[in-house]
Amino acid sequence: MARRRNSVTIRDVAEDAGVSLQTVSRVINDEPNVRPQMRNRVQSSIDKLGYVPSIAAQRMSGSRSYLILAINDRERTLADWRERQGTDWVDQMLLGGTLTCQKHGYRMIVELVDTHADHVERELGATVAALQPDGVILTPPHSENPQITRLLAERNIPFARIGSVEEGPGIRLTMSDAEAAHAATSRLIELGHRTIAMIGGPTNYSLSGWRIDGWKQAMEEHDLPTDGLCERGDFGFASGAQAARKLLDRHPDLTAIIGSSDQMTLAALEVLRDRGMDVPKDISLISFDNTPIVRFTQPPFTAVDQPIAETVSIAVEHLINAAKAPPVRNVIDVPAQLVERASTGPAPQSR
Incomplete structure (x- = not known):
């Protein structure tokens, strides 16, 4: 037999x-x-x-483990899973990372680590010792945590830093955050909008600042004001609602809002409806992330589609080749795309 x-x-x-x-x-x-x-x-x-x-x-x-370890933020990831908010960051990580690992005979493992914990070095050190990964992928905010990057560098473990451009060890990758925000703002300006607000993300994510910079640059290129037109949230729904209310109270003539996450932009939509405003007739909305839920909102959101799967795939390729290729010095920037849907339209005065 x-x-x-x-x-x-x-x-x-x-x-x-x-x-x-x-x-x-x-x-x-x-x-x-x-x-x-x-x-x-x-x-x-x-x-x-x-x-x-x-x-x-x-x-x-004994030379290789054939494992790539991806580290994600425990608190935010568990909150997203428990609340079932439709975010798909981890899904996209797995899509890009798992398929690329399999192509090379590797496996990818995702671990959740609290980047702010006092015991982060002990926790991550134990994980690394147990798995002995050939490479580690760090996502924000871990990618900018010096405790984590120092530990990996001291142990000579190749690692990729997504959402980080600071000099230092590790492969740096970004997803065109500033350029994407600039493109989104420029598109609204093309549609006749002149009072465009930005709901930015938290300060502990560098990409939050990059998106604000992109919005501000596009506005300044057209001599449009930005003072009082930016509020920050924490990427979550409640903070987005609070930011939208502040912006609308301060600028009743607002005709467009760009949200730095789908959840904050969804909250802005709810605030607008509570105030009797129509999207996009009275005001246009653009969000970041392009998670599945924004395709089914009413109206569906115009959104910046972040190339998470492609970025993680590229990171995996570089980590697998790290032993036989020279270290990558330049920042690898993976372009994002603006996907237009029904939440954007001409500014009210342009109709």
């Missing part, structure tokens, strides 16, 4: 090929110190038996 494919072990391959377990491991890991004749013999046994290498088999050589 033929052996089931998933029951074939590295030991079976070694016995069939008449070689040691270490030799099979070196072939699986594509290491250079294997004679071509021996490599062909082992590969023939792998093909004949239908052997699929496991992580344990790949790790036998």
Whole structure:
């Protein structure tokens, strides 16, 4: 009776090929110190038996773990999951990271870490020691936490910093936050809007400042005012509602709002409806993130689509190649796109 494919072990391959377990491991890991004749013999046994290498088999050589570790913010991620708000940051991370890892015979593991905890070094240190990842992906705000980046650098673990441009160790990646905010603002100006407000994100995320900078630059290029037209939130719904109320109280003539997250922009929509304002007839809205929920709002939101999956995929590629490629010095910027839907239209005076 033929052996089931998933029951074939590295030991079976070694016995069939008449070689040691270490030799099979070196072939699986594509290491250079294997004679071509021996490599062909082992590969023939792998093909004949239908052997699929496991992580344990790949790790036998001791040089690589074949694991990429992605670190995400515990507090925010758990809040999003528990409240089921429709955010898909982790989903997009998994989409880009998992597929790219699989292409190279790797696996990606996501861990949640509280970036503000006093014990962050101990917690992350224990995780790294247990998993021994070949690379680590840091997402905001972890990517700008010196405790975390210092720990990884001291342990010589390659890592990627998404949403960080500060000099220092690690591969730096951004998603065109300033450029995307500039493009969104410029599009509203093309539609005749002159009083355009910005609901920015929290100060502990550099990308929040970049988006405000992009909005401000576009406004200044057209000699439009920005004073009193920016309020910050924490990316959450309640803070977005508070910011929208302040902006509307201060500027009753407001004709457009850009929100630095879908949740804050959804809150702004609710505030506008409470005040009897129609979107986009009276005021236009643009959000950041382009999570699934904004396609089903009424009206569907024009949104900046963040290339999370593509960015994580690029990070994984660089981490896997880190051992044989020179370190990446420049910031890798992955372009975002503005997806236009029904929440934007001509400014009221332009109709």
